[in-house]
């Protein structure tokens with residue numbers, strides 16, 4: 198970096214004097230094309246069910262998903278990511294609904310790809326929405342089984358690819374799942390299905406409202422500390438990213454987002470690969486709650502928080518704010 202001259206030759210405020218000048222020298226930008234919109238889906242017809250801990254976010258039945266997705270596409274959002282709220286009777290210990298070709302997610306993928314082929318559909322690969330105990334893997338005697346879970350995740354990913362998913366998002370943090378999914382995609386002829394690995398996923402308290410949204414919160418027995426990363430660890434997160442890229446991930450994600458911007462920057466600097474952050478439900482809920490109380494300017498902090506991800510090196514962000522941001526950016 199060129200050291201600035203000393204005062205008064207250097208007056209940093211010269212380039213902040215007008216909006217035109219500030220915009221001309223702005224280092225990072227945010228556009229609708231940077232956003233992936235996570236959407237909660239549920240069975241039924243004509244349903245838009247509010248989620249108390251995520252103000253402004255609804256669980257949508259598929260007939261309501263379609264116009265919402267259409268709007269997202271019109272606003273320039275390139276991808277949506279589907280999260281199912283699974284009916285209680287379909288949550289079992291064997292999680293068989295996860296790879297049912299006719300499950301809610303797979304029906305949603307087929308509908309979206311038939312109606313809006315240009316909108317990319319990303320999926321989530323983890324057993325928690327289908328598991329009786331809210332965990333991302335099979336639980337036997339209180340242990341989360343790794344390899345047996347990976348086999349199930351592969352079946353789940355194959356069903357999603359078969360339904361037409363563009364991007365698979367393994368979010369479970371089992372070891373070896375990226376390599377197993379990549380190999381399965383190759384041999385099943387789904388060579389162009391991309392994998393966006395939740396590579397650096399921390400065992401965070403910020404996921405609370407999401408668990409309410411998919412109905413896993415009250416079911417979760419214990420915590421996810423035996424498979425998600427300890428929030429204290431940076432090198433371990435980088436090792437997970439290196440491993441997932443080596444196993445065939447096309448893109449990687451850091452999650453949560455705002456408390457982990459240092460990890461975003463380190464991942465981008467070290468690997469130079471497409472890097473995403475997930476601005477998770479707790480981050481959204483915090484900002485919305487403060488805005489609803491009049492303590493923060495909601496739109497302002499929303500845009501600022503998303504720009505922070507770009508500044509930290511992210512290529513894009515998964516955010517529940519996506520449609521609102523895209524609307525503001527269009528003006």
Ligand SMILES: NCC(=O)CCC(=O)O
Nearest residue numbers: 368403404407477478479
């Ligand atoms: N596998 C997806 C998530 O865990 C999302 C978390 C959140 O939004 O809190």
